[in-house]
Amino acid sequence: MKKIELADGVYMLSMNVENILFEGMWDLANGVTLNSYIVKGDKTAVIDGVIGWDGIPETLYKNFEEMNLNPKEIDYLIVNHMEPDHSGWIENFKKVNDHLTIICTDKAAKLINSFYGNEVEIRVVKEGDTLDLGKGKKLSFHPSPNVHWPDTMLTYESGTKTLFSCDMYGAFGKIGEHYFDDELTPEEVEFFEKEGIRYFSNVMGTFTPMVKKAIEKTKELDINIIAPGHGPVYRKNPQKIIDDYLRFCKYAEGYGKKEISILWGSMYGMTEKAVNYAEKILEREGIKVNKLKMPLETESEMLATVFQSAGIIVAAPTYEYKLFPPVAAAMEEIGRKKVAGKSALYFGSFGWSGGAEKELNEIVDRNRMKWDFVDTIEFEGSPKTEDLNRIEEGISKLIKQIEAKIS
Ligand SMILES: Cc1cc2nc3c(=O)[nH]c(=O)nc-3n(C[C@H](O)[C@H](O)[C@H](O)COP(=O)(O)O)c2cc1C
Ligand SMILES: [Fe+2]
Ligand SMILES: [Fe+2]
Numbered sequence: 361m362k363k364i365e366l367a368d369g370v371y372m373l374s375m376n377v378e379n380i381l382f383e384g385m386w387d388l389a390n391g392v393t394l395n396s397y398i399v400k401g402d403k404t405a406v407i408d409g410v411i412g413w414d415g416i417p418e419t420l421y422k423n424f425e426e427m428n429l430n431p432k433e434i435d436y437l438i439v440n441h442m443e444p445d446h447s448g449w450i451e452n453f454k455k456v457n458d459h460l461t462i463i464c465t466d467k468a469a470k471l472i473n474s475f476y477g478n479e480v481e482i483r484v485v486k487e488g489d490t491l492d493l494g495k496g497k498k499l500s501f502h503p504s505p506n507v508h509w510p511d512t513m514l515t516y517e518s519g520t521k522t523l524f525s526c527d528m529y530g531a532f533g534k535i536g537e538h539y540f541d542d543e544l545t546p547e548e549v550e551f552f553e554k555e556g557i558r559y560f561s562n563v564m565g566t567f568t569p570m571v572k573k574a575i576e577k578t579k580e581l582d583i584n585i586i587a588p589g590h591g592p593v594y595r596k597n598p599q600k601i602i603d604d605y606l607r608f609c610k611y612a613e614g615y616g617k618k619e620i621s622i623l624w625g626s627m628y629g630m631t632e633k634a635v636n637y638a639e640k641i642l643e644r645e646g647i648k649v650n651k652l653k654m655p656l657e658t659e660s661e662m663l664a665t666v667f668q669s670a671g672i673i674v675a676a677p678t679y680e681y682k683l684f685p686p687v688a689a690a691m692e693e694i695g696r697k698k699v700a701g702k703s704a705l706y707f708g709s710f711g712w713s714g715g716a717e718k719e720l721n722e723i724v725d726r727n728r729m730k731w732d733f734v735d736t737i738e739f740e741g742s743p744k745t746e747d748l749n750r751i752e753e754g755i756s757k758l759i760k761q762i763e764a765k766i767s
Contacts, residue, residue: 412448614701
């Protein structure tokens with residue numbers, strides 16, 4: 361774990377986690393950090409924790425001790441969010457520290473009891489409640505429900521103007537040497553923007569309206585530092601991550617970068633011929649193309665890439681009267697995450713009667729995705745010149761349509 365001083369009396373302990381299926385399903389190409397924070401006044405508070413994996417709570421205690429902080433003497437644990445990537449250590453910690461008070465929302469209190477038992481003192485807080493730690497350190501609490509769990513709150517320290525935002529303003533991606541926004545190289549800035557999109561699309565996307573409310577809440581606070589539970593700390597320009605999150609909200613509503621993702625699959629190469637043709641047309645038109653071949657692409661990468669693209673081409677054949685299953689599963693996942701309003705084009709090959717297009721429409725309708733398809737093209741067997749011409753026309757329409765959706 362890396363120890364970093366954020367401000368006088370405010371510290372971060374950050375660890376990189378690799379080879380994790382985050383939330384049991386997201387295969388993270390670049391890992392993730394878990395950030396825990398310590399605020400020292402006369403009393404000491406720990407804000408957010410770590411996962412409860414074997415050895416990790418003990419590593420955290422060792423780090424506390426190296427900071428001259430006896431884990432038995434920690435007074436308060438502020439639980440912004442009960443997802444076990446932050447709370448897993450509580451079961452162990454409550455055995456180590458028997459005079460601990462946990463501060464959290466009413467919804468989190470219920471979760472603490474059901475996850476880790478009820479033999480711990482809990483103080484439930486509401487919007488604007490405060491906790492004076494002494495020596496100029498004063499915390500206030502700001503419930504932000506459904507970002508992305510019902511229990512969530514933001515914690516603000518007024519002496520240093522630090523917002524401890526937990527998952528809000530977080531990003532996936534391991535941290536190397538640089539923990540603060542002003543230390544990041546241009547490559548690292550790009551890396552964390554990408555990992556922020558991965559995080560938002562994988563974890564937050566479903567809750568975009570609530571994320572917007574949390575952004576509004578953030579605007580009411582006078583902030584010098586944003587200290588999230590995952591990813592770098594923003595102290596030079598906290599507005600950057602606020603603006604990024606506002607933009608990511610727009611990606612969930614049909615806006616995107618000036619790029620087109622081809623979400624595709626093919627059994628024996630018939631649809632693939634049309635995909636290759638489409639890729640050439642897009643390259644000729646100077647549009648960045650992301651090819652996502654299913655089922656080879658990870659769910660995490662597929663979702664993040666579709667999420668950030670202004671235009672999507674869905675290309676897949678008919679399989680047993682329906683849409684090729686790996687692409688259907690991807691579309692269902694995109695639908696569950698409420699990635700709505702994208703501009704799109706569909707094409708795919710069939711052998712005898714088709715059916716892929718019908719199921720695609722069903723998925724889009726059932727998930728209320730409101731995608732705007734410029735055309736849907738089912739062709740028999742290998743694509744013929746007239747099929748390719750129609751695909752080319754569709755691509756022209758799609759490129760025109762996304763012009764108004766670039767963000
Ligand atoms: C397992 C399997 C199931 C299929 N089911 C259908 C079907 O229900 N209706 C249909 O029109 N074609 C069906 N086909 C034919 C394919 O849609 C057709 O061969 C198409 O050209 C495949 O395109 P691809 O090479 O891009 O996978 C099926 C093919 C396979 C291998
Ligand atoms: Fe979470
Ligand atoms: Fe988290």
